[in-house]
Every structure is written in C-alpha cells, then in structure tokens.
Amino acid sequence: MTDKKNQVSRRQFLNYTLTGVGGFMGAAMIAPMVGFAVDPLLKGEKETDFVYVMDVDEITNEPQRKTFSTDQVDGWYESQAEHTAWIFRTEEDEILALSPVCTHLGCVVDWNSNEEYPDQFYCPCHDGRYNKLGENLPNTPPTEPLHAYEYRIEDGKLLLGKAKSRKGA
Template sequence: MEQNDSPGFYTPVGSRRTFFRWVTAAASSLIGLGLAVPLVGYVVSPAFRRREQRWVDVGREADLPVGEPKQLEHVTTLRDGWMETKSQKAVWAVKQTDGSITVFSPICTHLGCGYRWEQSDRTFKCPCHRSVFDVDGKVMAGPAPRPLDVLPAKVEEGRLFVIYKEYKAGLSRAQEI
C-alpha cells in the first residue's frame, strides 16, 4: 500500500467538485437555451408572418346597380407584425346581369395609379398614362400590361364582403405584394 507523504487530505485530479461544476454549467446552459429559443421565436416571428387578410364588409348587395360600376369605400384594419393600423380603401364593384358581382382593385395595373369610371363612354380610365379598361376590366387602350385585378368577393345575408389585396404593378400577370 502506497502512503501519501503530505499531511492533510489528498484531492484527486477528477474531483467530485469539478464534476458538479461541469454538470451545473451544462444544466444551466440547457435551461437557458430552452428558454431563449421560444423567446427569440416570439420576438422574431411577426417579421416572417404575412399580413392577415380578412373579409371586409363593403356594403349592401342590393345597392349595386346591374352593369354599372360603383366605387365602395371601407375602413380596414391592417395588422403587420406588432403594428395595427386603420386604412381607408376603395374598390370598384360591378353587378353582372346573372347576379354575380365582380370586384376590382382600385389600382391601375400599369404603374399603380388610381383610375376612375367615365360614364360617358362606359370605361375605366387611368389619368396617369391613359390606360383604358372596359366594364369587365379588360384592357382597351394604353400601356397597361394586364386586365384590372379582381379581388375575392362573396355575398352573405345581403352584404358584400371583399378581401382587399394589393398586386404588383407593371407585370403581365397578377402577383400579390
């Protein structure tokens, strides 16, 4: 049997104290990581979430004349991340002879200007670059690359509901922003 020449206690290199320090540090790191991941996800996730799109009541279906476009205004709440804003929007609605309703985005497909309905020649006209659209939204003249953008619409209990969407201007096919 080997004897230790120095008086007092002898502590081996891999002591119990070192082991418990290592286990405590590992457990603390694991707990910290477990708490940090959900916290970071909670803070960062709104930046990756798309805008929530809701059905918005824009008016009574009975108020729409057949074959005549009518501009309908509404206030919508946009939620983008943590920010919530109210915005006044308008859409153009046309009631067809079969009773269906087509709702157009109010933005010209050429460069994003607002257009208006000209009753005298029964066309939508964009004042910016002279694009002209018929009552069905088809391009009749001008530089517009595609017909007017149609928005999702439905009628429930006599009320017209629309999901307001924005599309990129200047493209030959509709692409949502």
C-alpha cells in the same frame, strides 16, 4: 495522499467558470433578438377577412365607388387600412368588384372620367384604359386587367376580401 492527476487547478476552474458565465450571458442577450426575428414567421397567415361594404340590393349596372376599411397588422403594429372598390353588376347579372389600382404603375383609375373615352376606366397618369369589365385595352400601357376583389354574399350583404389578379381575363 491526494491524486494530482484528477484535480482541477485554480486556473482551470476560473477558466471553466468564466467561459460558462460568458456563454450564459451571451445566450441571454441573443435569445430575445432571435425571438423578435422569428415570432412573426411563427404566427402564420390567417384566413382572408371579408368586410361588409354594401347591401346587395344597392348594386347597380353602373360602377359605384365604395370605400371600406380592413384591419392591418405590420409585425406588432395594428392599424386600419382603407381600400376602394368599383362595384357593379355585369350584363350577366354577376357582381364584379374591381380594384382601382392601375396594373401599369399603381396609379388610381376612375370610371367614366374622361370625355374622350366614355364608359371606360381611365388612368390619367399614363393614359391607361380598361373596358367596363376592367380588361385592359390593346395598345394602352396596362399589361393585365384590373384586379378583382374576392366577395361573398351573406344575408343580402356584400362582403369583400382581398383583390386578386385576373391575368388572362
């Protein structure tokens, strides 16, 4: 004699089976989406890459515009990003590499390009002005100094990293 209390009915068996198969299929569809969203977060940020720009003995007291490229990764897309720096030696013989991006609205500044404001970094978009050290001048639109690139010197070569804010410089 069979005990009817412990038996699973045909309806319960089909219900359990279809629920299990449906759950497995749903998980199989969602897992790649979760992996796609979470993977960039798990990669973490690598150390700042320093890129060769010029030889140290080429650096003068007059700002020189130098262009260099860095590797850029957006998710899974890898490309080359082009950057520009104004590089020179200060009166204290320190090397300074300034970003040409105006801190007011992100326009590009140029060195000694305006006859009215000689020996200054000038932003033609909104009359932003900076002195030779990249410090914003009073009563002009920029609210902070030009950002400066991190740098290293190795074997007589100047390597630049990321541009950092110099608030209060």
